[in-house]
Amino acid sequence: MVAKTTKSFLIAIVGETASGKSSLALELAECYNGEIIAADSRTVYKGMDIGTAKPSREDQARVPHHLLDISTPDMPISAAIFQQRAHKIIDDIAGRGKTPFLVGGTGLYIDAILYDFTFHGQADTRERQALQQLSVDELQQRLHDENIPLPQNYKNPRHLIRQLETRGMHGERHTLRPNTMVFGLTVDPEKRKVRIAERVADMMQQGLKEEARRLFNTYGEQCPALQTIGYQEFVPYFHDIGTLEEVQQRIVRHTLAYARRQRTWFRRNKDIHWICKKEEVDVLITTELNK
RNA sequence: GCAGGGAUAGUGAAGCGGUCAAACACGGGUGACUGUAAAUCAUCUGGCUCAGCCUUCGGGGGUUCGAAUCCCUCUCCCUGCA
Numbered sequence: 349m350v351a352k353t354t355k356s357f358l359i360a361i362v363g364e365t366a367s368g369k370s371s372l373a374l375e376l377a378e379c380y381n382g383e384i385i386a387a388d389s390r391t392v393y394k395g396m397d398i399g400t401a402k403p404s405r406e407d408q409a410r411v412p413h414h415l416l417d418i419s420t421p422d423m424p425i426s427a428a429i430f431q432q433r434a435h436k437i438i439d440d441i442a443g444r445g446k447t448p449f450l451v452g453g454t455g456l457y458i459d460a461i462l463y464d465f466t467f468h469g470q471a472d473t474r475e476r477q478a479l480q481q482l483s484v485d486e487l488q489q490r491l492h493d494e495n496i497p498l499p500q501n502y503k504n505p506r507h508l509i510r511q512l513e514t515r516g517m518h519g520e521r522h523t524l525r526p527n528t529m530v531f532g533l534t535v536d537p538e539k540r541k542v543r544i545a546e547r548v549a550d551m552m553q554q555g556l557k558e559e560a561r562r563l564f565n566t567y568g569e570q571c572p573a574l575q576t577i578g579y580q581e582f583v584p585y586f587h588d589i590g591t592l593e594e595v596q597q598r599i600v601r602h603t604l605a606y607a608r609r610q611r612t613w614f615r616r617n618k619d620i621h622w623i624c625k626k627e628e629v630d631v632l633i634t635t636e637l638n639k
Numbered sequence: 640g641c642a643g644g645g646a647u648a649g650u651g652a653a654g655c656g657g658u659c660a661a662a663c664a665c666g667g668g669u670g671a672c673u674g675u676a677a678a679u680c681a682u683c684u685g686g687c688u689c690a691g692c693c694u695u696c697g698g699g700g701g702u703u704c705g706a707a708u709c710c711c712u713c714u715c716c717c718u719g720c721a
Contacts, residue, residue, distance in 0.1 A: 365677075390677055400677080428674040456676050467674050476675080501672055504680035510673085519673045577677045601666080606677055612670060 356442030363533030387452030399578030421573035469514030
């Protein structure tokens, strides 16, 4: 019992895409003898580098990063798998007397750690593929037949499939993990658009097109992991539809929409300390450490 | 110059006498979401003192109980003949 509550110290840094999480995390990790765990559903895949703004080799040399490149796009990582691996690494880092920093923008992955989600119902790829052929109506009918209540998003095929897989079992959500501080980075709405546009232009410069082409050639256009902003937009272009200009514009728009979704996810989290400068974090961490 | 076709909400595009504030797509806003989550889904998107009212379908004028839809005319755009 006691052992459970003496969890190691953990600092989480969350926020929308292009909010500066990575560079802040880097600074803090250097400052507080830390290591970084990327809580990101796309940087876990090898080969998806430019489009995911994966930390560079130099950054990784400055501070050890974890859960980057742990799989390939054809071997999907789920929230549950991510959680298991992250737990182990957090313990490992703490065991070596260092401070783990959980950094990322994938809300579900972050929360799975912060609130120690219990997941129910293993996903069976075969069965899932079969279910994916069904329409929303058919999936709802199926749930009805098996006496399983509809999920909250009852028109969402993915959630319907999941509901079938878990047979309606609901995972548990616990209170915030002990010894944990959660920081959220805010972005000036005025600057958001410019920042994202610049970032996307930058990715194009770095060869995003070639990276995308290589990935699609290797794993196919249907590969779920490649249904990612920054890659999917190239598909029509590779079929000679539209210009590169349009691809870039679409990536920017989709990224903006994604950032919005991230905001609505994190906004609900009352445990987040919203900040916009490193100094604010320093004050909070220092007082926490002195307790 | 003559003969045709067209102008519709932020954009593209339906509608072709009433059920039209006007389909649909895109774009935009808001939200949901515990084993696909950078995914997926819902919802709103002319204005307002919002179960009703007001102003819209290139401009103006008619016909009609009633027009985005019919007629006349003007402006601009595309097509065939000159």
